[in-house]
Amino acid sequence: MLNGGLSLKKIKRLNTIGSCSVAALLALSVAACSSGTPDKPSAAQPQTPAPQQPEKKETAAPPQPVTYKIFRNFGAPEYPADGGKGHKEVLAGLEKAGLKGIDYQVNLASGTEYFTKLNLLASSGDLPDFFNVDIPTLTRFADEGLIMPLDDLLKNAPNVGKLVISKDLDALKYKGKQYGLPVGYRPEAFNGPDVSGFNVRQDWLDNLGLKQPKTLDEFYNVLKAFTNDDPDKNGKKDTYGLGAAKPSNPQNTTFAAIFGAYGIIPNFWHERDGQLKQGMVLPESKEVLALLQKWFKEGLIDPEFVITEQKQLDEKVVGSKVGIFEGNAFNVDPKQPVNLALKKATPTANVQLLAPPSGAGGKNGWPENMPAYNDIRAISAKAKNPEQLMKLIDWSASDAGFPLVTYGVENEHYTFDKAKNRINMTVNSYSDLYAQGFSNPIRFIQVVDRRWMVDEALTAMETANKYTVKNQFWSTTQAMLDYPDLPKLWSEYYAKIVTGTWPVDKWDEFVTKYYSQGGKEIEKQVNEEWKKTKK
Ligand SMILES: [Ca+2]
Numbered sequence: 001m002l003n004g005g006l007s008l009k010k011i012k013r014l015n016t017i018g019s020c021s022v023a024a025l026l027a028l029s030v031a032a033c034s035s036g037t038p039d040k041p042s043a044a045q046p047q048t049p050a051p052q053q054p055e056k057k058e059t060a061a062p063p064q065p066v067t068y069k070i071f072r073n074f075g076a077p078e079y080p081a082d083g084g085k086g087h088k089e090v091l092a093g094l095e096k097a098g099l100k101g102i103d104y105q106v107n108l109a110s111g112t113e114y115f116t117k118l119n120l121l122a123s124s125g126d127l128p129d130f131f132n133v134d135i136p137t138l139t140r141f142a143d144e145g146l147i148m149p150l151d152d153l154l155k156n157a158p159n160v161g162k163l164v165i166s167k168d169l170d171a172l173k174y175k176g177k178q179y180g181l182p183v184g185y186r187p188e189a190f191n192g193p194d195v196s197g198f199n200v201r202q203d204w205l206d207n208l209g210l211k212q213p214k215t216l217d218e219f220y221n222v223l224k225a226f227t228n229d230d231p232d233k234n235g236k237k238d239t240y241g242l243g244a245a246k247p248s249n250p251q252n253t254t255f256a257a258i259f260g261a262y263g264i265i266p267n268f269w270h271e272r273d274g275q276l277k278q279g280m281v282l283p284e285s286k287e288v289l290a291l292l293q294k295w296f297k298e299g300l301i302d303p304e305f306v307i308t309e310q311k312q313l314d315e316k317v318v319g320s321k322v323g324i325f326e327g328n329a330f331n332v333d334p335k336q337p338v339n340l341a342l343k344k345a346t347p348t349a350n351v352q353l354l355a356p357p358s359g360a361g362g363k364n365g366w367p368e369n370m371p372a373y374n375d376i377r378a379i380s381a382k383a384k385n386p387e388q389l390m391k392l393i394d395w396s397a398s399d400a401g402f403p404l405v406t407y408g409v410e411n412e413h414y415t416f417d418k419a420k421n422r423i424n425m426t427v428n429s430y431s432d433l434y435a436q437g438f439s440n441p442i443r444f445i446q447v448v449d450r451r452w453m454v455d456e457a458l459t460a461m462e463t464a465n466k467y468t469v470k471n472q473f474w475s476t477t478q479a480m481l482d483y484p485d486l487p488k489l490w491s492e493y494y495a496k497i498v499t500g501t502w503p504v505d506k507w508d509e510f511v512t513k514y515y516s517q518g519g520k521e522i523e524k525q526v527n528e529e530w531k532k533t534k535k
Contacts, residue, residue, distance in 0.1 A: 065103040068389050069128035070444070071118065073375075075110035078435035086408070086437025093404050094395060102392050106441050122146055129383040130393075130444070133180060133376050138172065142179045147378040149177035153390040159397040160184065160390075163447050165193070171371035171474060181379075182372040184397060184447040188421070190458040191448045192465030193369050198257060199327035201320070202350040204231035212354055216261050216291075219324075219357040223300040226323030232346075242295065243302040243322030245313035251487050253494060254305060254326065257366045259288045260469045261359030265367040266490060268471035269526060276472055276530050277523065280490050281514055286507045292498045306495045318342045320349070329353050329460035333453050353460035356467050365469035375446040396444040406449060408438040414452075423452040477525040483518025490514070 083090075083106065094102050107128070109117050114132065121127050127146060141147045154161065163184025172180030185191045205212065205222070208231055213219040223241030225231065231239055244254040253259070253266040264270055264279035272282070279285060295301050302308070302322055316322050318341045330336045331351050334343060342349045358364035379386055395401040407414040407423060413433060415424045433439035440446075450461055480486075493510040496502040515523075 065101045066384050066388060067103040067105055068130060068383070068392065070104055070106045071114075071121070071128040071131040072106060072108050072441060073110055073114040073132035074108050074440055076108055076431075076434040076441050078431055079106065079108055079441040080435065080437055083442075084435070084437030086405075086433075086439075086442055089404060089409060089438075090401075090442065093401060094392065097395055097398070097400055099388075099391055099395055102388055104392065104442070104444075108441055127380040127382065129380050129389060130377060131380070133378045135172075135180075135372075135376065138180050138376060138378055139174055141378065142174045142177075146381055147179055148381045148383070148386060149179060150181060150379060150390075151178045153379070153386055154178065154181075156387065157390050157394040157397075159394045159402075160445055163397055163445075167474075168193075168372040172376060179378060180372065181377040181393070181445060183375045184445055186447060186449045186451075188451070189465065190450050190453075190461035192461070193373075193448075194366065194465045194468050195328045195330060195461065196326070196366050196369070197328060197356065197460070197464045198324050198354040199317075199331050199351050200354050201226075201231065201323045202352040203348050204323050206350075207231055207233055212352070213357055214355065216258070216357045216359050220295070220300075223295060223324065224298070227298075227300050231323055232320050239320065240302040240322050241300040242305075242324050243308070243313060243316055244305045244326040245308045245310040246306060248310070250491060252367070253490070255292060257356040257364070258292060259285065260356050260365035260367065260467075261363060262288055263359070263361065263363040263365075263469065265365075265469050265471070266494070267487065268367060268469065269473040269530075271472055275523075276527050278514075278519070281511050281519070286504060289494070289497045289507055290504045293500055293504060296498050297500055301498075303499070306499065314338050314341075318345055320346055324354070327351075327353075329457060329464045330453075332460040333457035335454075336457075352456070353463055355463050365467045366464070368468040368470050370471075371474055377445070393444045396442075397447055402447060402449075404438075405442055405444065406439055406447070407452075408433050408436065413438065421451060423449075425452055473526050473530050475529060477522060477529060479518060479521040479525045483522060486514065486518050486522065489517060 083104075087104075091103065094100070115134075115137070118127075118131060118133075118137070122141065122144075133141065133147075138147070160181075163186065164182050165185060168182035169178060172178060172182055174180075185193065200212065200222075202212075204226060208225050208229055210222055210225060211218075213222045226239055226241040228237070230237065242255070247254060251267045256265050259265050259279060262284040264282055264284050266278070266280040266285060268279050269276040270279055270282065292301070296303070302316065304312075308316070313322075313325060314337075317325055317327075317338055320342075327338070331338050332353055333339060339349075339351050342351065356364040356366050379389060383389055396405045403410065403414075403416070403423075407425065408427070410416060413425070413427050413436075415426060416422075417424065427433055430439055434441055450458060453461070489510065493502070493506060497504055497506055
């Protein structure tokens with residue numbers, strides 16, 4: 001967005017001053033381009049006078065802000081084309097923070113459509129300034145020089161720095177440089193990256209006089225009671241103890257938290273005698289397969305779990321067909337869709353989150369989420385005055401900017417209970433915020449904040465973040481790309497052994513095949529890489 005009708009050649013003739021880009025000078029931006037915290041008023045910042053280099057017959061353009069084009073992988077058809085009230089409020093907020101000369105324009109698309117559009121923009125040399133990427137896109141764009149390293153920019157983004165975690169930052173480095181901006185997390189214990197866990201029908205436990213299971217043995221007893229003892233009291237044997245949907249990522253395994261009770265996760269890397277090995281080849285996996293097969297044969301597990309899609313699992317939950325199911329802490333909140341639909345069908349239903357059951361050795365845990373698993377952003381290599389853009393991002397993570405961007409105007413869209421540190425939304429739904437140009441469409445960095453959820457959902461979030469099994473190696477090695485079918489080999493043996501088609505001893509055959517079909521090379525490379533990072 002070049003102002004004043006200057007041609008590109010003419011612009012290139014203009015000098016840059018300090019770290020200010022040409023575009024910022026053209027825009028006569030008064031916010032300092034040099035480093036400085038965004039919360040300081042601009043008056044305190046030295047204003048470098050822009051040297052006038054009048055071109056012949058060029059009339060000086062009036063001061064105009066740099067308008068950053070932002071493209072988000074997010075569906076919100078309500079979001080107004082002109083940015084609505086949110087746009088006006090954010091510009092006012094920026095000005096108040098001393099950040100003048102910054103404007104933004106947000107475009108939205110979601111899922112496949114988003115990436116199709118992004119790739120089209122990339123191939124036509126018209127990438128927006130700031131946009132969502134996934135890791136393959138990040139890698140490709142970095143190789144093609146389409147996005148810029150953020151390392152220096154982040155040094156001047158103190159608010160962002162406080163909220164992002166190093167594991168996520170590391171996952172978004174490429175060839176030693178930081179190309180991706182991850183989500184941030186507010187500091188409360190319920191604002192962590194892990195949200196998954198077993199949900200339980202607390203009302204079923206209550207109906208049967210049972211307590212929440214803490215150990216694998218107690219878990220097994222609850223599964224039996226939920227299957228055989230008519231927990232919904234309708235006089236029919238029409239329920240299963242345990243349900244799940246097939247994982248959306250083929251790397252993952254259903255009922256991973258049962259493996260967690262043995263201290264491992266099938267696709268995670270665990271240290272054994274100074275070497276990393278994948279959980280699926282460790283002997284504990286065979287023990288878990290035997291246990292799950294036993295539960296399956298006793299009819300405690302929904303037999304359709306291997307082919308169940310998430311939507312179908314939701315239907316089973318809403319239809320009260322499963323008592324414990326793979327879900328998340330969000331499901332505990334009565335305003336969340338699955339819980340809402342369940343309560344509509346069965347008003348007495350009560351969904352809670354279980355701490356993962358612990359095994360004989362006292363271990364327990366749900367697999368930790370992969371680093372930077374959602375909402376990664378990158379800045380175009382051609383972005384005008386990226387320092388200024390980072391100031392916009394950092395302001396949106398500041399005490400002043402964050403609530404406005406995320407929840408709208410205090411006492412109009414939300415109230416804040418400072419003593420309890422809780423946000424009370426006074427709009428009907430997020431959709432109302434989107435329609436006025438606030439919240440997710442304009443969250444320039446996604447910062448996890450769940451202070452608006454009910455207390456019991458927040459307790460569940462704390463539980464989800466407290467008990468996790470860690471993966472010792474998250475990177476991708478060349479051999480993993482060379483042998484992409486290895487996860488499928490595990491899925492096949494897992495499904496056939498658990499459902500009783502194959503005996504548990506077939507796991508030994510799996511281990512042999514694992515090593516002969518790429519696992520040997522993968523394990524070797526993983527250990528080489530891992531040892532480098534340990535030095
Ligand atoms: Ca029943």
